[in-house]
Amino acid sequence: MDYARYDRIRAVQWRDDHLRLLDQRRLPFEEAWIDCADAAAVAQAIRDLAVRGAPAIGIAAAWGVVLAMRRGADLDVVLATLRAARPTAVNLMWALDRMKARIAAGADAAALVAEAQAIQDEDLAANRRMGALGAALIAPGSGVLTHCNTGSLATAGFGTALGVIRAGVAEGRIARVYAGETRPWLQGARLTMWELVRDGIPARLIADSAAAHLMKSGAVQWVIVGADRIAANGDTANKIGTYQLAIAARHHGVGFMVVAPSSTVDMATPGGDAIEIELRDPAELLEVAGRRMVAEGAQAWNPVFDVTPAALIDALVTERGVIERPDAASMRAAFG
Numbered sequence: 001m002d003y004a005r006y007d008r009i010r011a012v013q014w015r016d017d018h019l020r021l022l023d024q025r026r027l028p029f030e031e032a033w034i035d036c037a038d039a040a041a042v043a044q045a046i047r048d049l050a051v052r053g054a055p056a057i058g059i060a061a062a063w064g065v066v067l068a069m070r071r072g073a074d075l076d077v078v079l080a081t082l083r084a085a086r087p088t089a090v091n092l093m094w095a096l097d098r099m100k101a102r103i104a105a106g107a108d109a110a111a112l113v114a115e116a117q118a119i120q121d122e123d124l125a126a127n128r129r130m131g132a133l134g135a136a137l138i139a140p141g142s143g144v145l146t147h148c149n150t151g152s153l154a155t156a157g158f159g160t161a162l163g164v165i166r167a168g169v170a171e172g173r174i175a176r177v178y179a180g181e182t183r184p185w186l187q188g189a190r191l192t193m194w195e196l197v198r199d200g201i202p203a204r205l206i207a208d209s210a211a212a213h214l215m216k217s218g219a220v221q222w223v224i225v226g227a228d229r230i231a232a233n234g235d236t237a238n239k240i241g242t243y244q245l246a247i248a249a250r251h252h253g254v255g256f257m258v259v260a261p262s263s264t265v266d267m268a269t270p271g272g273d274a275i276e277i278e279l280r281d282p283a284e285l286l287e288v289a290g291r292r293m294v295a296e297g298a299q300a301w302n303p304v305f306d307v308t309p310a311a312l313i314d315a316l317v318t319e320r321g322v323i324e325r326p327d328a329a330s331m332r333a334a335f336g
């Protein structure tokens with residue numbers, strides 16, 4: 001199937017001497033671009049969520065290494081700085097390890113450009129493949145709920161979970177799309193809805209707290225989400241709120257699908273308990289659009305990821321295929 005109509009947004013663009021990033025902090029109000037001329041600017045953009053989403057972070061970091069090599073920066077320092085920009089999404093470490101291996105093998109600037117481009121191109125190809133694989137699991141006429149933003153903005157293009165939704169809509173399988181707003185940063189409300197509106201895919205936003213009620217209504221047959229790190233036993237870290245969606249889905253007999261490229265699989269991490277969960281500034285919770293919404297003096301706890309146990313996952317879709325009810329044995333068989 002040709003998904004071209006749904007495959008137009010490119011948020012991470014290499015421009016020969018700099019990296020252009022669509023500033024995700026300013027969407028949906030403004031399509032503003034940031035030009036990063038060095039690795040420090042890329043690291044800053046990752047930390048500040050100007051570029052976000054596990055695969056997109058890895059791709060941006062790879063280009064950051066290219067910029068560092070071109071500018072004669074200390075590559076060990078640059079690799080360490082980029083690696084520390086965000087802790088949970090393993091795609092960041094995976095992409096930097098690929099770049100580091102090329103440097104260790106004596107790569108010149110042109111070879112590093114080729115490696116970063118390969119990381120980006122492979123991600124796009126993986127997303128298109130996962131779109132087809134995931135959509136095939138969805139019975140015609142189904143409704144789906146997604147969480148956070150897993151689309152073109154979060155990847156090289158097309159998306160992971162949102163790629164499956166794009167493919168499922170294109171194939172006429174998905175009849176209803178719901179997106180959770182994804183408090184506190186509102187990736188679902190601000191970014192996923194922006195992508196869906198741009199693609200002309202009818203979708204409804206829900207408050208995160210409406211998800212169990214939606215499932216009980218029978219309107220959705222699948223919850224489809226992305227991932228930031230998948231441990232060797234299939235436990236999956238993703239945007240905060242994913243875990244409670246998985247619990248509610250199991251309770252209501254709704255399928256729970258995780259869609260992620262193999263670059264999100266971390267076989268060196270045995271289980272979810274070993275995944276570092278990023279804690280961000282409480283201000284993200286205490287403020288809305290820069291305006292304080294909570295009594296002065298109040299405090300907040302702001303973990304931005306949680307871990308869904310493998311036992312709650314019905315299907316794990318990667319570009320290598322579909323694993324139903326993933327566990328340590330099936331993960332080992334697929335990812336060794």
Ligand SMILES: CSC[C@@H](O)[C@@H](O)C(=O)COP(=O)(O)O
Nearest residue numbers: 052053054148150154226227239
């Ligand atoms: C294809 S994106 C998969 C995940 O990275 C996504 O669901 C997510 O949790 C993004 O978190 P974010 O904090 O916005 O970077």
